[in-house]
Amino acid sequence: MSSPWRSSPKMKSLSEVFGTIPVPTGNGFWKNLRAFMGPGFLVAVGYMDPGNWATDLAGGASFGYTLLSVILVSSIFAIILQHLALKLGVASGRDLAQACGDAFSKPVAIFLWLVCEIAIAACDLAEVIGSALALQLLFGIPILAGIVITILDVFLILYFQNKGFKVIESIVLSLLIVIVCCFAYELFISQPSIAGILGGLVPQTSVVMNPSQLYVAIGILGATVMPHNLYLHSSIVQTRAIKDTDEDKAKAIKYATWDSTLSLGLAFFINAGILILAAAAFHGNNLQHVADIRDAYQLLDPVLGSQLASILFAVALLASGQNATLTGTLAGQIVMEGFLDLRIAPWLRRLITRLIAIIPAFFITWIYGESKIGELLVFSQVVLSMQLSFAVIPLVLFTGDKQKMGKFANSSLLQGIVWVITAIILGLNMYLLGQVLGFL
Template sequence: MSSDDVTSNLTEVSKPWKRENSNPSLQEVHKSVPIKKTGSFFRRLLGFIGPGYLVAVGYMDPGNWATSIAGGSAYGYTLLSVILISNLMAILLQSLSAKLGIVSGRDLAQACRDHFSKPVSFVLWILCELAIAACDLAEVIGAAIALNLLFHIPLVYGVCLTAFDILLVLLLQNKGFRYIEAFVIALIATIALCFGFELLLSKPEIGGIVSGFIPSSTIVSNPEMLYIALGILGATVMPHNLYLHSSIVQTRKYDDTVEGKRSAIKYATIDSTVALMLALFVNAAILILSAAAFHTTGHKDVAEIQDAYHLLDPLLGTGVAGILFGVALLASGQNSTLTGTLAGQIVMEGFLNIRLKPWLRRLITRMIAIIPAVIVTIIYGEKGTGELLILSQVILSLQLSFAVIPLVMFTSDKNKMGSFVNKKWVKWLAWLVTAIIVLLNAYLLWRTFF
């Protein structure tokens, strides 16, 4: 390729952003992972595998467990269709997030800072920080509950112990980004294996599972079922994941040309789609396990994670069922804290253009989550942690629209995306998904508070 061709390629994807993006997203690991530019399809894909699994973690965090357990115990397999639809929406939005990062060289936070005025960017940053703190809160509580169930560590001490994962994050970051990805994938595999084994123990109805993936009119006609369905939808797509994905795809050392970026988008989309399908399996497995173990045995009011843990052993007839459930919960909580650290760093650097030491940024986020968790645990005990878990999901739902709307807006703007702008059908589908998310979250918030 001649120098003129390269210049033409770069011009084609240049964007009329207001300012130069002088600081790359996650600068310490930016384009640090080499990729194969020749060889077989799978050989080239291998270099892009990783970011999608960090994103998928947010779709199977402890905050999602309560809604899936409640839905399965109360309504059997019916709400599996809601989990499937939520996952398809997530696949679309995460592919747009990856495309924005690869094409623009900006993460979503940097793009917002560039496009919007300073007051608007500041408000978006505050909302995003609240969402990350809420998500971290869910993970703190989830990990503390797992420690309590497995090792009988009091919830208050378990909440405090979660602060020490800062050391693990720092260790992995110092070794390289691939180590973080490998650790996350290992924990996801642990969660999937635990639930896979529990599904075998629970012996679910195959016919019920198949019919559950087909949308039913009763979901809309039954107000209580609709509320749980909205909870599943509202808590599935995590706002901080959109910021996270647009940044971590830039850890790959792809060419800054039209072809290089087009190839990167293709492999990054495959990576996130496969990873999110694994998240679909985990979320569906939680609901299927709840339906098979609780709904069919008459336990239709199980909504708390602790109740599910204590009931699994006697209902499935083995002492290992509860242990596997607890191990999966602990892996889920620990996994999510890693991605929460990165998301916090990305939004602070992106919106404010300031950098803090990773350990300091992690400590700030952790304290924001730990302090309310400790206070509620001391005053209200287990019941309070369950309600705090629900509140964290409401806060996430409130923030989601403020992340999705800019994402769809930027990727649908030809001036910003050039030849990579969303095709018409993708654009209208993305806006339809956005409208559904906004309306459902508004209704969920209204139901929660009024």
């Protein structure tokens, strides 16, 4: 039996920026869309972080265009699930972490918080490694030194947070434009097979039957549908100053969904672009063994015949890592405050999160050498995928509950679709876990 929320949130989500961005009155589409554009970009950057690069490169180099269908399906899943997340935030006035803390017992909420922290740490691990790799490729800085340097972005993020939320959104958009331009150039000179791309967008049974393809495919799923992004989106959508009426909430959900869908469409272009580039440059030239970002950087210039290819590749990687760092910081703050109602200094919260990622990256690199970096990146995305169900199931439960969501509850059709998506995610993860443990 469903029931209403137990109580009102003790504090607004991200209270320092809650409702700080004005929205226009009236129904002008473009004027309203401009006002609500921004949160979707912050969410989208999580779908194109360095972890995505590792899985997409591995998929394209090893299997050609085959796994394009996985990126497409994962992107569709992401668009639908992010719609639920933003709807929860607007309709209930709660982010997903607050909703879990309100609806579940304290032990369950603490368990979900711990699981989410693992996901954030896995994501941050990818950002640390990706940024360190980019620094090495561009400036020759050793990986271990680059990993330590990434601690400094704690203070950079704090500086921009104090300038207002629109400033953060503008920075993210600028870095996104850099990434898009870099990959547009890479794709243009790589001359990929149009027939191969179109064929790759059609799902194939080999993805499930081949253990190697399945491992990378689930890594792509984990890198595309990111659990902490569901918490993030349900919070940052509340930065817009809307009235507490059904009409204004419906308007906010409409334009926030446009923002999210367009932004995730851009993320699909980037992810598909990385895989297509790897398929065209490496798989198509009998270089299927290239599954490492460093190898890709070194081979792009001679394979594509352009001196700019490798540089732009590394620049895009650095922009990707720094973008994902911004959103990871916010997500960490949201889940700690929402689940535990615990507020600590932002710099300390960020430093703790970064150290959790830096310590394993530093010691694995130190002990096993830089050759293990690529494997660590792919593994971090599989860990993300394993945590996904713990965020998706509560989200689906809450947004389908009329007692909690009122007129904004999911329709029967949408609820059926999202439960199918949840079952697919859970089933694939359990299948992979069975293979890893030797049961299948």
